[in-house]
Amino acid sequence: DAKTTQPTSMDCAEGRAANLPCNHSTISGNEYVYWYRQIHSQGPQYIIHGLKNNETNEMASLIITEDRKSSTLILPHATLRDTAVYYCIVHPTGNQFYFGTGTSLTVIP
Amino acid sequence: NAGVMQNPRHLVRRRGQEARLRCSPMKGHSHVYWYRQLPEEGLKFMVYLQKENIIDESGMPKERFSAEFPKEGPSILRIQQVVRGDSAAYFCASSPPGRGPNMNTEAFFGQGTRLTVV
Numbered sequence: 001d002a003k004t005t006q007p008t009s010m011d012c013a014e015g016r017a018a019n020l021p022c023n024h025s026t027i028s029g030n031e032y033v034y035w036y037r038q039i040h041s042q043g044p045q046y047i048i049h050g051l052k053n054n055e056t057n058e059m060a061s062l063i064i065t066e067d068r069k070s071s072t073l074i075l076p077h078a079t080l081r082d083t084a085v086y087y088c089i090v091h092p093t094g095n096q097f098y099f100g101t102g103t104s105l106t107v108i109p
Numbered sequence: 110n111a112g113v114m115q116n117p118r119h120l121v122r123r124r125g126q127e128a129r130l131r132c133s134p135m136k137g138h139s140h141v142y143w144y145r146q147l148p149e150e151g152l153k154f155m156v157y158l159q160k161e162n163i164i165d166e167s168g169m170p171k172e173r174f175s176a177e178f179p180k181e182g183p184s185i186l187r188i189q190q191v192v193r194g195d196s197a198a199y200f201c202a203s204s205p206p207g208r209g210p211n212m213n214t215e216a217f218f219g220q221g222t223r224l225t226v227v
Contacts, residue, residue, distance in 0.1 A: 010110065014209035034215065038152075041146075041198060041221075042198065042220060042221070043113075043200050043219050043220045043221050044152065044202075044218045045218070046215045046216070046217060046218075049215060049217055055146075064185075096142065096154035096157060096165070096168070097142070097154075097202075099151050099152040099153075100151065101151055102151070
């Protein structure tokens with residue numbers, strides 16, 4: 001079962017930062033936090049992952065709290081093409097990446 | 110993402126026929142995952158394979174479904190005697206060798222095969 005909790009849906013104005021929260025209060029020491037997104041039934045797209053330090057790449061930033069019980073994915077300047085379902089995944093959990101229900105992000109013009 | 114190739118992209122089968130879905134992992138990747146996504150639902154894990162070995166098939170239906178990842182060639186997900194309930198999108202993902210599920214690694218997904226059973 002999923003070890004993460006995410007809001008069901010969020011809206012964000014185009015050009016603004018989108019901040020997507022995730023709770024993972026039972027995360028263990030060797031588990032990473034991964035973020036994927038799925039745009040309109042395409043294949044899931046890897047975004048970013050981290051262990052305990054904040055991470056940044058060309059797509060997004062990942063902020064992980066010091067106690068590692070929650071994290072936030074930040075899309076700094078959301079565009080309409082960022083409308084998607086975003087999945088926060090704690091891994092490894094067994095032999096799979098467990099996709100829960102995710103957050104449906106809608107970027108509004 | 111574009112590196113994992115799945116074919117066909119769309120597959121239509123009549124009830125009772127067999128469906129074969131192919132997945133070519135990214136170059137150098139030796140770990141393959143299969144997921145199924147029913148209409149309006151989330152992604153469900155089916156099976157995890159390494160070259161010539163099934164590591165975890167806990168998500169596979171007990172009957173009619175099988176998967177393989179031979180030493181040479183793509184991974185194959187095979188569904189025998191398809192039924193309407195098998196209609197779904199089937200996604201394959203791959204990850205590099207030596208960086209399996211208990212290690213820090215990311216998996217890259219293909220664009221899926223959409224199976225329709227009529």
